[in-house]
Amino acid sequence: xxxxxxxxxxxxxxxxxxxxxxxxxxxxxxxxxxxxxxxxxxxxxxxxxxxxxxxxxxxxxxxxxxxxxxxxxxxxxxxxxxxxxxxxxxxxxxxxxxxxxxxxxxxxxxxxxxxxxxxxxxxxxxxxxxxxxxxxxxxxxxxxxxxxxxxxxxxxxxxxxxxxxxxxxxxxxxxxxxxxxxxxxxxxxxxxxxxxxxxxxxxxxxxxxxxxxxxxxxxxxxxxxxxxxxxxxxxxxxxxxxxxxxxxxxxxxxxxxxxxxxxxxxxxxxxxxxxxxxxxxxxxxxxxxxxxxxxxxxxxxxxxxxxxx
Numbered sequence: 213x214x215x216x217x218x219x220x221x222x223x224x225x226x227x228x229x230x231x232x233x234x235x236x237x238x239x240x241x242x243x244x245x246x247x248x249x250x251x252x253x254x255x256x257x258x259x260x261x262x263x264x265x266x267x268x269x270x271x272x273x274x275x276x277x278x279x280x281x282x283x284x285x286x287x288x289x290x291x292x293x294x295x296x297x298x299x300x301x302x303x304x305x306x307x308x309x310x311x312x313x314x315x316x317x318x319x320x321x322x323x324x325x326x327x328x329x330x331x332x333x334x335x336x337x338x339x340x341x342x343x344x345x346x347x348x349x350x351x352x353x354x355x356x357x358x359x360x361x362x363x364x365x366x367x368x369x370x371x372x373x374x375x376x377x378x379x380x381x382x383x384x385x386x387x388x389x390x391x392x393x394x395x396x397x398x399x400x401x402x403x404x405x406x407x408x409x410x411x412x413x414x415x416x417x418x419x420x421x422x423x424x425x426x427x428x429x430x431x432x433x434x435x436x437x438x439x440x441x442x443x444x445x446x447x448x449x450x451x452x453x454x455x456x457x458x459x460x461x462x463x464x465x466x467x468x469x470x471x472x473x474x475x476x477x478x479x480x481x482x483x484x485x486x487x488x489x490x491x492x493x494x495x496x497x498x499x500x501x502x503x504x505x506x507x508x509x510x511x512x513x514x515x516x517x518x519x520x521x
Contacts, residue, residue: 220504224497231493235486236279240272288487293479298487301472306491308378309468312391312461313453315384319392320399320449325442327396328403333430335408343400350397359390359463376465387464391457395449402445406438447503451496 246262263269267278282289288298331343366386367375374383410416411434419429458470465471469488476484 217505220501224501227497228494232280232283232490233276235489236276239482239486240275283490288490289483291476291481291484293476293481293484298483301484302469302487302491305467305469305472308466309454309457309461309470312384312387312457312466312468313450315388316392316395316453316457317446317450319388320395321446323392324396324399325403327400328442329407329430329435331400331404332407332411340404343404347397347401350393351401353394355390355394356459356463358393359386359460362386362390363463376463378465378467383464387460387466390463391453391460395446395453398449399442399445403438403442406441407434410434410438443503443506447500447506451499454492454495454499 246259246266246268260269267275270278286299288302290297291301294301327343327346331340334340363375363386366373373385377383416429416434419433454469457466457468458474460466461468461470462474469492473485473488475481476488
C-alpha cells in the first residue's frame with residue numbers, strides 16, 4: 213500500500229507542477245501584466261517603475277523560478293485591486309465553497325445511490341422508469357434554469373427558503389440541490405448499470421440459492437463490488453463541484469471560490485485568478501488522490517497491479 217501511495221503522490225505532484233507552469237505561461241501570453249497596474253495616461257517611466265517594483269523587468273526564466281519558489285512557499289502574491297494577500301482572499305471564500313460542495317456531494321450520494329439501487333432491484337417496473345426519468349431530467353436540465361425555478365417556487369411564491377445569501381442551513385438547501393442534483397442523476401444511472409452487472413454474477417445467484425436474505429446479498433456482496441466505478445465518479449464529481457460551482461454561486465450570491473474567480477476575471481485581477489486556479493487544481497488533485505487510495509483499499513487487485521508494474 214505504501215508503494216501505491218508514493219506512486220500516486222508523485223503523479224499528483226507532477227500534475228501540480230504542470231498546472232503551475234501553465235498558469236505562469238498563460239499570464240505572460242495574455243499580455244504585459246504591468247498594464248493592469250497603471251492608469252491609461254501612465255507614462256513609460258511609470259510603466260518601468262511598476263515593472264521594476266514587481267520584478268517584471270527580469271528575464272522570463274528568472275520570473276518563472278521566483279514564481280515557482282513563491283508558490284512552493286504558499287505565497288500567491290497580492291490582489292491588484294484589493295491590495296491584500298491572495299491567500300487571505302481565498303481563505304475567506306474556500307470554506308464557503310467546501311461547505312456547498314460537501315452538501316452537494318451528500319445530495320448526489322444519498323439521492324443517486326438510493327435511486328440507482330431502487331431502479332436495479334426493481335428493473336422494468338414503474339420505480340425503474342421513474343428513477344431513470346429523474347436521471348434524464350437531471351442530466352439535461354441546465355443548472356441556471358433549475359436554480360431560477362427553485363428561487364421562484366420556494367423563495368418567491370412559497371417563501372420557504374431564502375432566495376440568496378450565506379447564513380444558516382436554509383441558505384444551503386437550494387444551492388446544494390441544484391449543484392448536487394446533476395451529479396445525483398449521473399450517480400443513479402451508473403449505480404443502476406453497475407449493480408445490474410453484479411447481480412447477474414454467479415456468486416450472487418449462488419448466495420441467493422443458499423438461502424441468504426436479499427438485503428444481505430445486496431448490501432454485503434453486490435453493492436460493495438458495484439461501488440467501485442461509483443466511487444471514481446463521486447471523487448471526480450467532488451473536484452468538479454469545487455471548481456465548477458461558478459454558476460450556482462453566482463445565482464445564489466454564494467460567497468465561494470467560483471464567485472471570487474468571476475469577480476477577479478471581470479476586474480482583470482490576475483493574481484487572484486492565478487491563485488484561484490492553483491488552489492482549485494490542488495484541491496482537485498488531493499480529492500482524486502484520496503479517491504484513488506480508497507479505490508485501492510476497496511479493490512486489492514488494483515494495489516497488486518501497481519506493485520507488480
